[in-house]
Amino acid sequence: MNVLPGLYNMGNTCFANSVLQCLSHTRVFREYCRLGKHSKNCFSDIAKYKFVQSVDSFPVEKLERLPAIQAVLSKTTKFCSFCIIESHIRGLLDEKKNGQMQVRPIGIYLLF
Ligand SMILES: [Zn+2]
Numbered sequence: 437m438n439v440l441p442g443l444y445n446m447g448n449t450c451f452a453n454s455v456l457q458c459l460s461h462t463r464v465f466r467e468y469c470r471l472g473k474h475s476k477n478c479f480s481d482i483a484k485y486k487f488v489q490s491v492d493s494f495p496v497e498k499l500e501r502l503p504a505i506q507a508v509l510s511k512t513t514k515f516c517s518f519c520i521i522e523s524h525i526r527g528l529l530d531e532k533k534n535g536q537m538q539v540r541p542i543g544i545y546l547l548f
Contacts, residue, residue: 437463440528444540456541460525469525480516520544 440460443453459465468474524544531539 437461437466438532441531441536442538444538446540446542446545449541449545452544453541456521456524456544459521460528466525466529469522470529472522472526474522475519478516478519480514480519 440457443449443456445453520543524541527543528539
């Protein structure tokens with residue numbers, strides 16, 4: 437199995453990062469997320485927000501956009517934590533293709 441990009445410690449996030457790393461390197465779970473099997477059948481409408489899939493690769497200088505993103509997400513009544521994790525893992529797979537070595541798991545910590 438390919439090793440995915442590492443996660444930056446964004447300040448006291450090392451414990452959560454270790455859980456995310458374990459999940460993203462669990463073969464069956466990774467494949468489930470890669471294929472989007474959860475979000476295809478989820479009640480949530482969060483998957484329609486395309487920026488959720490790309491938020492982890494936001495350059496630091498664009499972080500000021502995140503409050504606006506949070507504002508949009510706070511209006512949804514169909515928020516789903518699993519969809520966020522699925523998007524994160526799919527994003528890691530994309531970043532691996534792009535040669536990215538580390539990812540800031542911004543989406544995980546700001547969208548929950
Ligand atoms: Zn969901």
